[in-house]
Structure formats: structure tokens, C-alpha cells
Amino acid sequence: MDKDKKEMKIKIVKNGPYIVSGGVPLYQQVIVTDEAGHTKDLMDEKQYPVKETYTLCRCGESKDKPYCDGTHVGTGFDGTETASRKPYLEKAEIFEGPELKLTDAHEFCDHSRFCLRSGGIRNLIEKSSDPEAKQTAIEEAMICPSGRLVLWDKKTGKPFEKEFEPSIVLVHDEQKKCQGPIWVRGKIPIESADGTLYEARNRVTLCRCGKSENKPYCDGSHWMTAQQKLKFRKKWGLDEE
Numbered sequence: 001m002d003k004d005k006k007e008m009k010i011k012i013v014k015n016g017p018y019i020v021s022g023g024v025p026l027y028q029q030v031i032v033t034d035e036a037g038h039t040k041d042l043m044d045e046k047q048y049p050v051k052e053t054y055t056l057c058r059c060g061e062s063k064d065k066p067y068c069d070g071t072h073v074g075t076g077f078d079g080t081e082t083a084s085r086k087p088y089l090e091k092a093e094i095f096e097g098p099e100l101k102l103t104d105a106h107e108f109c110d111h112s113r114f115c116l117r118s119g120g121i122r123n124l125i126e127k128s129s130d131p132e133a134k135q136t137a138i139e140e141a142m143i144c145p146s147g148r149l150v151l152w153d154k155k156t157g158k159p160f161e162k163e164f165e166p167s168i169v170l171v172h173d174e175q176k177k178c179q180g181p182i183w184v185r186g187k188i189p190i191e192s193a194d195g196t197l198y199e200a201r202n203r204v205t206l207c208r209c210g211k212s213e214n215k216p217y218c219d220g221s222h223w224m225t226a227q228q229k230l231k232f233r234k235k236w237g238l239d240e241e
């Protein structure tokens, strides 16, 4: 597994696509909702043929999605990477309940909305001495594609994380009627256009619509209006950093 991870890589091209190398498996999954309309899980929709190297569109304009067709060259796509390079735990706020601790780095949010079920994850953490609330909170944190949310067991000090095969999932947000981000799983190294590496994490989401203001990460711009984004940034004080 470690050998595979070393060979796999995502290289960001300046104002261009993501070059994926090392035979990274590529899937498409759709977000599914519960009876109340809350997003709950992701289901396989498609598996792409395995290729040693491929380029994924980052500007959102390719006619050959998910692959790059060179359209970014003629459109003047600005793919400047604006995300902070601080490690996740330095960015995250901490919330604690009786049995669980949550670390929450808002700027990673891809707005897949998995944390809203059953009254929301913070509410569930406060009630985490109740086994059902605890279990739902764990499910919500572990499915958060962007890795904004990480839940920790206060007894063991360990995070609840799924063991992912290193792979890429193209998220299809059926509820919002749009394509979502590129979900990178299993600590695949991501190299900036400037040659430096981003922190390798079990879960992150990369922008593929070209509109994120936190590139290379997704910030929900694929479905959120400018006003909704402003409200979110204000709520979490993201413009004050």
C-alpha cells in the first residue's frame, strides 16, 4: 500500500488541469439522501477504465469531462492556488462532547451537507453519551468528503477514519443538480504548480468547476450562489484570517 501511494500523484498544472499518475482508480459516485432530504451517503455510478496517467479538467470548461481537452488555454483560466498551506490541525476549531471531540476546518468545506442529519453533528456530539447519537456523528464525520470534519474518540485519542483504497471519486450532487468536486482518498500526494506538496490527508476535495476561491480545494462554488458563499464566510470568519 505504501509503495503504491508513493508512485501515485496528482500534479497541479499552472492555470491548467490535474495530471494524475500512478494508475489511480477513478470512479463516479452520486450523493444519496434520506427520507427527510438530508444527504447521507455516496453510491457508485461508474468506474472509468484504469489508465496509468490521465489529466482531469480543473477549469470546468472541457467538452471531454472529466478529462482535460485543452480548453483552458483559450479561455484564460486563472487557476491560482489560494488555499493556505497551514496543516489541517492548525486551522481547525475544536468542539467537545462527553465522548467525542470534533476538529473542524471550515475552509475545506465542499458543501456536500452530510453533517446536517439528525440535528447536525455539533448537536450530536453534545449528546455523544447516547450510543445512537454517537454512531450518527461518527457516520457523518467519516463520510465528509472534504475532510473538513474529523471526529476523535476521547478515550483512545484516535480519529475515526475509513481505510480508503487510494482512489479518486468524481462526486455527482443529484440533489443540487450539478457535478461536485474531485474527492481524493487515501493520502494521494498532491503537488502544487510551484512544486511543493500539500499536506497528505485521507480525504480532501479538489475543485473541478474552476470557480472555487480556495483553490485547489473545492469551496462549494459549484452550486452555491455568491450570496450564500458570503454568508458562510462571514459565519465562520474566513475573511479575517
Ligand code: FES
Pocket (backbone or CB within 6 Å): 110, 179, 180, 181, 182, 206, 207, 208, 209, 210, 211, 212, 217, 218, 219, 220, 221, 222
Ligand atoms: S468543484 Fe466545488 S467549487 Fe469547484
